[in-house]
Amino acid sequence: MDDFTKIIVSENDIGRKLDQLSAAIREDYKGKDLLLVGVLKGAVMVMADLARRMPPTVQMDWMAISSYGSGTKSSGVVRILKDLDADLTGKHVLIVEDIIDSGLTLSWLLGNLRSRGAESVEIAALLRKPDAVQVDVPIKYLGFDIPNEFVVGYGLDYAEKYRTLPFVAILNPAVYGG
Ligand code: 5GP
Ligand code: MG
Numbered sequence: 001m002d003d004f005t006k007i008i009v010s011e012n013d014i015g016r017k018l019d020q021l022s023a024a025i026r027e028d029y030k031g032k033d034l035l036l037v038g039v040l041k042g043a044v045m046v047m048a049d050l051a052r053r054m055p056p057t058v059q060m061d062w063m064a065i066s067s068y069g070s071g072t073k074s075s076g077v078v079r080i081l082k083d084l085d086a087d088l089t090g091k092h093v094l095i096v097e098d099i100i101d102s103g104l105t106l107s108w109l110l111g112n113l114r115s116r117g118a119e120s121v122e123i124a125a126l127l128r129k130p131d132a133v134q135v136d137v138p139i140k141y142l143g144f145d146i147p148n149e150f151v152v153g154y155g156l157d158y159a160e161k162y163r164t165l166p167f168v169a170i171l172n173p174a175v176y177g178g
C-alpha cells in the first residue's frame with residue numbers, strides 16, 4: 001500500500017513559490033522591523049524556508065494553540081498552550097501558517113494578535129482549502145489553493161507522522177482506515 005495517493009505540491013513548486021512570496025514580503029517590509037509568528041507545529045517547515053529568504057534582521061516567534069473541535073474539524077474556540085515571547089507593541093507582525101481549512105483558527109489568531117498593540121498584522125499561508133472562503137480572513141501572501149482533501153507533508157501531520165516530507169501529498173484514506 002502506498003501512503004499517499006498523489007503529490008499535489010512538489011518540493012520544486014514550494015521552493016519557487018517561496019521565492020516569489022519572499023520577494024513580495026521583502027519589498028513590502030523594506031526598512032521595517034518584521035516579526036514572523038509561526039503556529040506550532042505545522043508551520044515549522046514553511047517558517048524555516050521563508051525566514052531563510054528574509055534579511056537576517058527578521059525575527060521569529062512561536063505560539064502553540066489548541067482548537068477545541070470534533071475530531072478533524074476546528075470550532076474556532078482556541079486555547080493558548082504556549083504564548084509568544086515577544087511583546088507586539090509597535091511591531092509589524094506576519095503570521096506564517098501551513099494551511100487554512102475553515103479559517104476559524106486563523107480568524108481567532110488574527111483578532112488576538114491585533115489586540116496586542118502591533119503596528120500591523122498580516123497573514124502568509126502556504127495552502128488554502130475551499131472552505132476558507134466562508135470566513136473573511138484576508139490572506140496577504142498565499143501559496144496554493146488545494147482541493148478539499150486531507151493532506152500531509154511539509155509540516156502537516158497525520159497522527160504526528162509525515163511532517164518531514166519535502167512535498168505535500170494527499171494521504172491514502174487506507175492509512176486512517178477509510
Ligand atoms: P482551520 O481552523 O482553518 O479549519 O484549521 C486549520 C488547521 O487544521 C491547520 O493549521 C492544520 O493544523 C489543520 N488542518 C486542516 N486541514 C488539514 C489537512 O488537510 N491536513 C492536515 N495534516 N492538517 C490540516
Ligand atoms: Mg497551522
Ligand code: MG
Pocket residue numbers: 042156157158
Ligand atoms: Mg495536525
